[in-house]
Amino acid sequence: MSAQLIRRYWECANARDWTAFANTLHPDVEYRVPQTRERIRGVDQYVAFNATYPGDWRVEIVRVLADGDQAVSEIAFHVEQQTLTGISFFTLQDGLIRRIEDWWPEPYEAPPRAVAVERY
Structure with missing residues (x-):
């Protein structure tokens, strides 16, 4: 469930159905983005x-x-000409979303390694 x-x-959210979106949320919902401290x-x-x-x-x-x-969800967030990976951790209460913590990792070039690493 x-x-x-x-x-x-x-x-x-995708449908921009903000009334239905609100109905998934606990009245005391808390949203956090640790990277930006929002x-x-x-x-x-x-x-x-x-x-x-x-x-x-x-x-x-x-x-x-x-x-x-x-x-937890992993999403591809398509905005303008880019796609970002979003990882969201959810805590539920009374069958609704009580807390959301969003992480937005950015891709980066891996450093050289002393062991064999397969790139994909």
């Missing part, structure tokens, strides 16, 4: 954050893993 909730959350609290503020996000963006779900009240 928690994996379905996370998929629904992303589907609603925190948003409450459904109204978090919905507004997403509804006003700049650019023409689209989310592609790569995978969702869930266990009890914890879930």
Whole structure:
């Protein structure tokens, strides 16, 4: 059930259905981006954050893993001419998303190594 909730959350975001999106969230939802030290609290503020996000963006779900009240998703976030990887950790409460922690790793060139590493 928690994996379905996370998929629904992303589907609603893609559809820009902010009412349905809000219905996936706990009233006391908290959103954090550790890299930028941003925190948003409450459904109204978090919905507004997403509804006003700049650019023409689209989310592609790569995978969702869930266990009890914890879930994680990997997404391909397509915005303008680039695609970013997003990893989101979710904590659920009362069947709704209570906390989200977003990580946005950037690709980088691996350093030379002393052991054989296969690149893909």
